[in-house]
Amino acid sequence: MKKEIIALYPGSFDPLTNGHLDIITRASRLFPTLIVAITKNLNKNHLFSLEDRIDMLKESVSDMHNVKVVSFSGLLANYFDEMKANVLIRGLRAVSDFEYEFQMALMNRNLNANFETVFLMPDQDYTFLSSSMIKEIAMLGGDTKDFVPACVEKKLKQIKKQNQ
Amino acid sequence: MKKEIIALYPGSFDPLTNGHLDIITRASRLFPTLIVAITKNLNKNHLFSLEDRIDMLKESVSDMHNVKVVSFSGLLANYFDEMKANVLIRGLRAVSDFEYEFQMALMNRNLNANFETVFLMPDQDYTFLSSSMIKEIAMLGGDTKDFVPACVEKKLKQIKKQNQ
Amino acid sequence: MKKEIIALYPGSFDPLTNGHLDIITRASRLFPTLIVAITKNLNKNHLFSLEDRIDMLKESVSDMHNVKVVSFSGLLANYFDEMKANVLIRGLRAVSDFEYEFQMALMNRNLNANFETVFLMPDQDYTFLSSSMIKEIAMLGGDTKDFVPACVEKKLKQIKKQNQ
Amino acid sequence: MKKEIIALYPGSFDPLTNGHLDIITRASRLFPTLIVAITKNLNKNHLFSLEDRIDMLKESVSDMHNVKVVSFSGLLANYFDEMKANVLIRGLRAVSDFEYEFQMALMNRNLNANFETVFLMPDQDYTFLSSSMIKEIAMLGGDTKDFVPACVEKKLKQIKKQNQ
Amino acid sequence: MKKEIIALYPGSFDPLTNGHLDIITRASRLFPTLIVAITKNLNKNHLFSLEDRIDMLKESVSDMHNVKVVSFSGLLANYFDEMKANVLIRGLRAVSDFEYEFQMALMNRNLNANFETVFLMPDQDYTFLSSSMIKEIAMLGGDTKDFVPACVEKKLKQIKKQNQ
Amino acid sequence: MKKEIIALYPGSFDPLTNGHLDIITRASRLFPTLIVAITKNLNKNHLFSLEDRIDMLKESVSDMHNVKVVSFSGLLANYFDEMKANVLIRGLRAVSDFEYEFQMALMNRNLNANFETVFLMPDQDYTFLSSSMIKEIAMLGGDTKDFVPACVEKKLKQIKKQNQ
Numbered sequence: 001m002k003k004e005i006i007a008l009y010p011g012s013f014d015p016l017t018n019g020h021l022d023i024i025t026r027a028s029r030l031f032p033t034l035i036v037a038i039t040k041n042l043n044k045n046h047l048f049s050l051e052d053r054i055d056m057l058k059e060s061v062s063d064m065h066n067v068k069v070v071s072f073s074g075l076l077a078n079y080f081d082e083m084k085a086n087v088l089i090r091g092l093r094a095v096s097d098f099e100y101e102f103q104m105a106l107m108n109r110n111l112n113a114n115f116e117t118v119f120l121m122p123d124q125d126y127t128f129l130s131s132s133m134i135k136e137i138a139m140l141g142g143d144t145k146d147f148v149p150a151c152v153e154k155k156l157k158q159i160k161k162q163n164q
Numbered sequence: 165m166k167k168e169i170i171a172l173y174p175g176s177f178d179p180l181t182n183g184h185l186d187i188i189t190r191a192s193r194l195f196p197t198l199i200v201a202i203t204k205n206l207n208k209n210h211l212f213s214l215e216d217r218i219d220m221l222k223e224s225v226s227d228m229h230n231v232k233v234v235s236f237s238g239l240l241a242n243y244f245d246e247m248k249a250n251v252l253i254r255g256l257r258a259v260s261d262f263e264y265e266f267q268m269a270l271m272n273r274n275l276n277a278n279f280e281t282v283f284l285m286p287d288q289d290y291t292f293l294s295s296s297m298i299k300e301i302a303m304l305g306g307d308t309k310d311f312v313p314a315c316v317e318k319k320l321k322q323i324k325k326q327n328q
Numbered sequence: 329m330k331k332e333i334i335a336l337y338p339g340s341f342d343p344l345t346n347g348h349l350d351i352i353t354r355a356s357r358l359f360p361t362l363i364v365a366i367t368k369n370l371n372k373n374h375l376f377s378l379e380d381r382i383d384m385l386k387e388s389v390s391d392m393h394n395v396k397v398v399s400f401s402g403l404l405a406n407y408f409d410e411m412k413a414n415v416l417i418r419g420l421r422a423v424s425d426f427e428y429e430f431q432m433a434l435m436n437r438n439l440n441a442n443f444e445t446v447f448l449m450p451d452q453d454y455t456f457l458s459s460s461m462i463k464e465i466a467m468l469g470g471d472t473k474d475f476v477p478a479c480v481e482k483k484l485k486q487i488k489k490q491n492q
Numbered sequence: 493m494k495k496e497i498i499a500l501y502p503g504s505f506d507p508l509t510n511g512h513l514d515i516i517t518r519a520s521r522l523f524p525t526l527i528v529a530i531t532k533n534l535n536k537n538h539l540f541s542l543e544d545r546i547d548m549l550k551e552s553v554s555d556m557h558n559v560k561v562v563s564f565s566g567l568l569a570n571y572f573d574e575m576k577a578n579v580l581i582r583g584l585r586a587v588s589d590f591e592y593e594f595q596m597a598l599m600n601r602n603l604n605a606n607f608e609t610v611f612l613m614p615d616q617d618y619t620f621l622s623s624s625m626i627k628e629i630a631m632l633g634g635d636t637k638d639f640v641p642a643c644v645e646k647k648l649k650q651i652k653k654q655n656q
Numbered sequence: 657m658k659k660e661i662i663a664l665y666p667g668s669f670d671p672l673t674n675g676h677l678d679i680i681t682r683a684s685r686l687f688p689t690l691i692v693a694i695t696k697n698l699n700k701n702h703l704f705s706l707e708d709r710i711d712m713l714k715e716s717v718s719d720m721h722n723v724k725v726v727s728f729s730g731l732l733a734n735y736f737d738e739m740k741a742n743v744l745i746r747g748l749r750a751v752s753d754f755e756y757e758f759q760m761a762l763m764n765r766n767l768n769a770n771f772e773t774v775f776l777m778p779d780q781d782y783t784f785l786s787s788s789m790i791k792e793i794a795m796l797g798g799d800t801k802d803f804v805p806a807c808v809e810k811k812l813k814q815i816k817k818q819n820q
Numbered sequence: 821m822k823k824e825i826i827a828l829y830p831g832s833f834d835p836l837t838n839g840h841l842d843i844i845t846r847a848s849r850l851f852p853t854l855i856v857a858i859t860k861n862l863n864k865n866h867l868f869s870l871e872d873r874i875d876m877l878k879e880s881v882s883d884m885h886n887v888k889v890v891s892f893s894g895l896l897a898n899y900f901d902e903m904k905a906n907v908l909i910r911g912l913r914a915v916s917d918f919e920y921e922f923q924m925a926l927m928n929r930n931l932n933a934n935f936e937t938v939f940l941m942p943d944q945d946y947t948f949l950s951s952s953m954i955k956e957i958a959m960l961g962g963d964t965k966d967f968v969p970a971c972v973e974k975k976l977k978q979i980k981k982q983n984q
Contacts, residue, residue: 005194096427096428098256100588103619103622104620109288118194119256125944354936414849444849447912452783452929456594469570470603598777798898
């Protein structure tokens with residue numbers, strides 16, 4: 001194996017949680033290059049703008065020198081080739097994750113024979129975390145500082161204030 | 165990331181199936197060095213001797229130049245450090261796999277903080293394969309040539325003959 | 329253990345089913361005080377108004393003397409403390425319930441260390457029941473009398489008539 | 493058993509996939525008459541009109557002589573009796589399918605004691621297919637020709653063009 | 657479809673439960689001929705002899721005129737062809753059943769392309785029943801009359817007496 | 821509710837883990853009386869004698885004044901009545917636990933209509949723990965001090981020495 005492996009970690013990161021950050025840290029230790037790719041996906045109802053999501057991610061991974069943050073639209077199976085990626089990174093927390101991720105991984109392999117997915121497991125302190133739960137807690141006035149990076153917590157509070 | 169990643173793929177391989185071989189192939193493309201480690205585990209009732217299991221594996225991976233075949237006894241979490249491994253490889257086929265593997269991965273992380281497990285998905289043609297099914301089919305006189313490497317099929321037929 | 333345990337059973341009850349009522353009955357036998365707490369949750373698209381949901385619940389539990397019906401908004405983990413509750417009641421019907429409930433219970437424990445969740449199992453005649461199925465059946469003109477209390481069935485028929 | 497069994501395979505088929513077609517083929521070999529029943533369900537946001545869904549299904553099953561294509565609205569448990577059906581056909585791909593289908597089958601048996609559901613398993617090449625994934629891939633410009641009948645692929649491309 | 661469908665329902669039936677009998681009844685209504693095939697499987701530790709298992713099954717299905725009781729050894733995929741069967745019957749009670757049955761069904765399809773498996777759901781009163789639980793309860797002196805046919809209950813009591 | 825609730829927590833506790841102890845602590849806070857009932861079950865191959873299992877449990881719960889440790893044989897559904905218990909306590913860690921426990925709880929309700937099971941969730945630090953894993957780790961020379969009470973750890977080391 002001479003080629004340098006490029007790993008791709010896609011997601012909407014709306015917003016980035018400590019669980020995502022944990023997966024990014026683990027993947028960055030295993031592979032020479034890690035590209036974190038934020039889905040643009042204009043139709044979906046995001047709480048954070050693409051710009052905010054990029055900024056929060058860039059700030060949070062600034063000390064990991066082999067991690068790049070990008071955004072993309074279109075089919076993941078095509079973007080994977082475009083980026084000359086060799087492996088897709090996905091986090092697994094629960095059985096329900098597993099089934100959906102498995103189905104996606106099989107579909108991607110059918111769309112692109114080069115596609116390889118590896119699943120990583122976040123720290124057990126983060127197995128219950130999801131972006132949608134974080135948003136719900138923040139909008140109900142709950143404290144999210146144990147669940148997201150500081151820059152995300154600050155933004156969540158700003159949005160909560162604007163909505164009042 | 166300067167260090168060269170060493171991946172460890174443990175199992176009893178009693179016997180090696182095409183599903184295992186598929187995982188080995190995928191892992192060998194992702195990581196610079198892959199050590200396939202056969203558990204000695206004297207108590208368990210294996211169909212194949214350790215020697216046979218080593219031979220069949222060595223023959224089957226002979227063309228993958230970054231793959232080594234070894235055997236080990238004792239605690240996996242200790243052996244992982246002994247081999248200076250950075251990542252453990254596990255295949256995932258089904259929800260039941262997932263739960264057991266998750267539990268093992270969490271336990272291993274508790275025993276050894278360096279422990280990292282990555283899960284790979286075999287080709288969908290192999291999702292139904294397991295060593296125990298292969299043994300049952302072979303012992304009932306079924307044809308296993310689509311499910312195991314040729315050297316394993318041959319050995320299975322020999323054992324079947326001896327048992328008659 | 330000297331203190332009197334207060335149990336909290338939260339839900340949207342849109343509408344109350346016989347499955348919910350079965351869980352309420354079981355919990356009311358196990359704990360000195362049971363508070364059934366209806367979520368206000370203004371954003372969600374409910375079929376029944378909060379007033380109707382409160383009325384149907386109050387009518388259905390009128391003969392259980394240690395059961396109180398209330399409504400609440402905001403974060404459950406805070407409301408739990410406000411009510412001096414000691415234990416949260418949740419019903420479990422299926423694996424999919426289990427995963428979601430587990431995730432919620434872990435999150436709630438992280439938000440509030442006092443949080444304790446107990447899971448009860450409804451009668452096996454009710455394992456297939458859900459409020460959303462009831463609504464769908466009623467709106468398609470199906471008979472719901474075996475699945476909900478009489479007062480709920482009556483209200484469902486009224487709404488069905490108004491929608492025609 | 494003298495009576496001729498009538499099997500009913502309901503769905504929204506928005507659009508028909510090769511997985512659906514595989515289930516239809518299998519069911520048509522097992523039962524004398526198979527009725528494929530497309531749900532009208534006006535509320536749901538379908539990509540294809542009912543007419544298009546009927547046309548694509550009729551074209552795709554034209555060579556199966558015991559298969560009829562119809563559409564229906566209202567409660568499935570009633571329509572089942574109306575069509576004098578004896579058995580409902582459902583495809584199972586994954587654990588998450590299973591739980592939902594089980595719940596539906598129990599509910600239908602409670603609504604109509606004659607109700608019998610049989611579950612068939614599609615070819616393993618189709619276990620990852622779903623109509624919603626197909627639509628997402630097509631709308632992102634991906635190639636769906638391995639996943640749907642030719643007439644569906646053509647229609648998907650037309651819709652994609654109109655949306656641009 | 658001119659040919660008469662032959663359905664095969666294999667199992668060890670050690671012993672027959674009301675859940676098995678329910679599946680047999682349902683399958684016998686759907687298919688012209690149903691063969692209930694008891695696995696000989698000499699290695700396994702059965703509580704009941706093959707003769708007893710055959711007798712109890714024959715007595716329990718005596719009023720279903722299209723049901724035959726046989727025993728077999730060897731590979732199910734071969735026996736299926738030998739009996740000119742068109743469809744295999746399996747009961748599904750829970751997610752864990754589902755995964756194992758799915759794996760078996762895929763394996764059987766790989767061993768024999770004609771293989772078709774249909775899954776039936778027992779009455780919800782029987783979803784918790786298994787032969788191993790019945791044996792455990794009977795051997796601990798529990799009452800099994802609600803869970804097995806009368807002839808099985810009688811035999812269980814005899815065995816319990818002999819073991820004392 | 822005037823009667824004092826008696827809770828029963830059965831298990832083989834071979835050996836007691838920190839996960840069991842966590843469930844005992846939680847249950848003892850919720851119910852006036854908690855009986856921890858160790859199954860004698862002579863057939864099963866236990867690592868620890870019944871006496872050792874009783875001693876280790878008694879030592880570990882000595883500071884919980886409403887907890888009693890007993891042993892029992894025979895049918896749990898009968899023992900439940902004998903002890904005038906009102907509720908059975910079970911811990912849930914994973915989906916696989918859930919299915920088995922659900923089946924047992926339904927069976928027990930069928931054997932004894934008074935039977936009520938409540939499920940508690942251990943601390944997330946213990947979700948991966950099981951007695952069988954603990955035994956395996958200890959016998960392979962691993963360190964179990966984070967997973968079991970001190971008295972259990974000591975006993976495990978003694979047994980390990982004796983086996984060498």
